[in-house]
Amino acid sequence: MNTASYKKVYAERIVPSLMKEFNYKSVMQVPVLEKIVINQGLGQAVADKKIIEVAINELTAITGQKAVATLSKKDVSNFKLRKKMPIGVRVTLRREKMYEFLERLIRVALPRIRDFKGIESKLDGRGNYTLGIDEQIIFPEINIDSIQKLLGMNITFVTSAKTDEEGYALLREFGLPFKNVKR
Numbered sequence: 001m002n003t004a005s006y007k008k009v010y011a012e013r014i015v016p017s018l019m020k021e022f023n024y025k026s027v028m029q030v031p032v033l034e035k036i037v038i039n040q041g042l043g044q045a046v047a048d049k050k051i052i053e054v055a056i057n058e059l060t061a062i063t064g065q066k067a068v069a070t071l072s073k074k075d076v077s078n079f080k081l082r083k084k085m086p087i088g089v090r091v092t093l094r095r096e097k098m099y100e101f102l103e104r105l106i107r108v109a110l111p112r113i114r115d116f117k118g119i120e121s122k123l124d125g126r127g128n129y130t131l132g133i134d135e136q137i138i139f140p141e142i143n144i145d146s147i148q149k150l151l152g153m154n155i156t157f158v159t160s161a162k163t164d165e166e167g168y169a170l171l172r173e174f175g176l177p178f179k180n181v182k183r
Contacts, residue, residue, distance in 0.1 A: 014173040031161035118179035127161025
């Protein structure tokens with residue numbers, strides 16, 4: 001299934017399913033996946049500047065889009081942190097790249113997690129979902145031999161849903177493997 005077909009699945013299968021489930025009057029009321037934001041917080045980058053470069057390269061390889069460093073907003077002397085120091089890496093995916101990444105995440109990366117039993121079904125109250133991943137090695141784009149440090153990441157799915165139920169239904173229809181929890 002290529003990305004164009006993932007978009008087609010949304011139009012042909014997910015929209016009618018959600019319209020029926022939530023009794024929408026118009027197709028425009030059906031929530032959409034607006035963007036996927038992948039973020040890595042790298043506090044240890046304060047001591048080692050190379051970690052940021054490695055993380056940017058890895059995240060760029062995983063997503064197919066250039067990652068950018070996130071900078072600190074203020075000085076924190078306890079952490080030896082200065083304002084505007086790089087302390088993380090992030091990528092925002094939209095449109096084709098977003099569907100491409102979503103498909104690879106669901107079909108390839110998540111099944112590679114050891115003892116995988118599904119993901120938690122806790123949304124943020126506004127229909128968005130954040131998935132925490134402990135190791136970047138679940139993605140096939142990462143060469144395990146060249147890893148110096150295991151880095152986790154947060155993957156946030158931003159939807160146009162008004163409620164958690166709508167957001168959960170949308171992501172469930174896309175195929176995110178939620179644990180079997182009745183809402």
